[in-house]
Amino acid sequence: MTIEKPAITDSPLHPPIAQRWSPRLYDSDHELSEAELAALGEAFRWAPSSNNQQPWQVVFLSRGSEKFNAIAERGLTGFNQTWAPSASAFAVVLAAKTHEGKDREQAGTYFDVGLASSQLVMQAQSMGLYSHFMGGIIPDEISRIIGDESHWVVCVITVGVQGELESAESAIQDRERTPRARKSSGEVYKINP
Numbered sequence: 365m366t367i368e369k370p371a372i373t374d375s376p377l378h379p380p381i382a383q384r385w386s387p388r389l390y391d392s393d394h395e396l397s398e399a400e401l402a403a404l405g406e407a408f409r410w411a412p413s414s415n416n417q418q419p420w421q422v423v424f425l426s427r428g429s430e431k432f433n434a435i436a437e438r439g440l441t442g443f444n445q446t447w448a449p450s451a452s453a454f455a456v457v458l459a460a461k462t463h464e465g466k467d468r469e470q471a472g473t474y475f476d477v478g479l480a481s482s483q484l485v486m487q488a489q490s491m492g493l494y495s496h497f498m499g500g501i502i503p504d505e506i507s508r509i510i511g512d513e514s515h516w517v518v519c520v521i522t523v524g525v526q527g528e529l530e531s532a533e534s535a536i537q538d539r540e541r542t543p544r545a546r547k548s549s550g551e552v553y554k555i556n557p
């Protein structure tokens with residue numbers, strides 16, 4: 365059984381937006397094909413960016429590969445170390461440090477990279493895959509593992525399919541079943557105030 369936790373909204377949403385949530389229980393036998401990873405890369409690639417500078421890259425690492433294992437062992441912090449290694453792949457999200465030889469401003473660059481990352485996870489959801497962003501990482505270690513010093517490591521996104529809930533410990537089942545919560549609509553958006 366997989367868990368669905370659709371967003372509770374007053375307006376109907378595009379299904380991948382409503383259905384996406386961040387699981388921590390992945391099927392550790394599931395593998396993603398290169399075509400599926402390429403589709404996620406294409407969704408990332410076609411995001412909008414300031415002046416179309418596209419200050420980004422994403423590196424996909426399949427579970428079991430040398431670099432995936434290195435990140436699982438040395439690149440994650442805290443609780444992420446326990447659940448993330450079961451995902452089918454890591455998407456290492458990178459932001460360019462420079463543009464035409466000049467240092468980039470980090471905040472604006474990260475804004476663009478966030479847009480591209482959002483497209484990636486929406487594409488994943490539309491393909492029946494789940495994803496989970498991780499900021500609890502060790503960026504310098506991940507830079508060394510992937511051998512890239514010209515980008516900031518922004519985050520790692522796990523991608524895969526949900527694991528079997530019934531075979532997990534009850535504490536994990538409870539954690540996965542915890543309802544999603546959001547601020548009220550009035551706190552987040554105003555229409556013609």
Ligand SMILES: Cc1cc2nc3c(=O)[nH]c(=O)nc-3n(C[C@H](O)[C@H](O)[C@H](O)COP(=O)(O)O)c2cc1C
Binds near residue numbers: 385497501544
């Ligand atoms: C930039 C970013 C970093 C995050 N870092 C972590 C993380 O290190 N570990 C984790 O378990 N969840 C992490 N999350 C997931 C959030 O906790 C999660 O998206 C939030 O609680 C909302 O839950 P939902 O995605 O299921 O709607 C991160 C999310 C984002 C967007």
